[in-house]
Amino acid sequence: MSTEFAARLDAYRERLAAALDRFLPPQEQYPARLHQAMRYACDGGKRLRPLLVYLCGEVLELDPAVLDAPACAVELIHAYSLVHDDLPAMDNDDLRRGRPTTHKAYDEATAILVGDGLQALAFAVLSQDHGDGLHAAQRLRMVQILAEAAGSRGMVGGQAVDLQSHNRHLTVAELEALHIHKTGALIRACLRLACTAAPLIGLAHHDALDRYGKCIGLAFQIQDDILDIEGSSATLGKTAGKDKAHGKSTYPALLGLSAARARAEELFDQARAALTPLGAQARPLLDFIEMIQVRNR
Numbered sequence: 001m002s003t004e005f006a007a008r009l010d011a012y013r014e015r016l017a018a019a020l021d022r023f024l025p026p027q028e029q030y031p032a033r034l035h036q037a038m039r040y041a042c043d044g045g046k047r048l049r050p051l052l053v054y055l056c057g058e059v060l061e062l063d064p065a066v067l068d069a070p071a072c073a074v075e076l077i078h079a080y081s082l083v084h085d086d087l088p089a090m091d092n093d094d095l096r097r098g099r100p101t102t103h104k105a106y107d108e109a110t111a112i113l114v115g116d117g118l119q120a121l122a123f124a125v126l127s128q129d130h131g132d133g134l135h136a137a138q139r140l141r142m143v144q145i146l147a148e149a150a151g152s153r154g155m156v157g158g159q160a161v162d163l164q165s166h167n168r169h170l171t172v173a174e175l176e177a178l179h180i181h182k183t184g185a186l187i188r189a190c191l192r193l194a195c196t197a198a199p200l201i202g203l204a205h206h207d208a209l210d211r212y213g214k215c216i217g218l219a220f221q222i223q224d225d226i227l228d229i230e231g232s233s234a235t236l237g238k239t240a241g242k243d244k245a246h247g248k249s250t251y252p253a254l255l256g257l258s259a260a261r262a263r264a265e266e267l268f269d270q271a272r273a274a275l276t277p278l279g280a281q282a283r284p285l286l287d288f289i290e291m292i293q294v295r296n297r
């Protein structure tokens with residue numbers, strides 16, 4: 001990754017932090033403890049989804065100001081999903097982003113409400129007129145895109161299937177379908193949201209960016225499974241098709257580590273190929289692939 005690209009990403013992260021700070025209720029505002037916990041849940045993380053929104057905006061030559069609301073909305077949904085995913089009824093995790101999960105730092109009931117509050121805030125942020133030049137019809141379309149991606153036909157649906165699949169052997173096709181919903185839908189929505197802010201975008205470019213979003217959404221999840229294996233002492237022999245620690249099927253466990261790596265690479269290649277119609281304009285999204293390909297978490 002070039003230092004110039006890294007600096008641009010840092011600038012977008014700062015931009016996102018400032019926008020989130022504007023949109024999240026002040027932590028002293030009633031009910032203060034809940035608002036403090038909502039801010040806690042939004043701290044840290046790589047901010048990959050908002051970065052995708054802003055980088056797609058670069059490709060489409062958009063003013064980043066029109067993307068602050070969608071970039072924040074998608075991160076608020078992501079933060080809520082992590083808080084709920086960490087709960088004892090789901091993954092039961094104690095640590096997230098290197099510190100106690102929200103239900104550990106506060107309590108379970110508060111963590112449920114934090115997720116609920118963040119989700120509602122995402123749609124409030126998206127539907128509000130921020131004087132950024134977006135028309136009401138564009139904001140409405142963004143609300144639809146995010147609602148579909150986050151809901152039972154997207155992320156929540158994938159999570160439901162994931163929970164039902166514990167201690168059950170999945171085929172690779174079933175696992176892909178699960179992750180296209182659970183992880184992929186929100187990542188794909190990042191591209192769709194940015195496209196919605198570009199009313200003059202042609203169908204070919206819109207479809208190209210959508211295909212890119214679909215491919216990197218799945219590739220990101222496979223890569224995450226690989227990083228889980230590489231970061232743990234588990235061997236494939238021991239896991240025998242499942243990540244026993246969580247009772248979940250994973251790509252490396254189902255396919256083997258090298259076939260899982262090959263599948264992720266294939267999807268990254270397909271994502272790059274999808275961008276062909278955009279020519280040199282697509283550079284920021286090609287750089288994004290390069291950045292996530294070398295990530296180690």
Ligand code: GRG
Pocket residue numbers: 044045046047048049078080081082084085090097155156159182183221224297
């Ligand atoms: C509970 C409704 C509900 C949904 C949960 C996305 C999700 C669905 C749960 C998160 C669990 C998980 C590890 C999913 C795989 C996707 C993934 C790698 C999420 C973590 O995303 P990063 O790496 O996280 O972008 P940061 O912390 O950097 O924001």
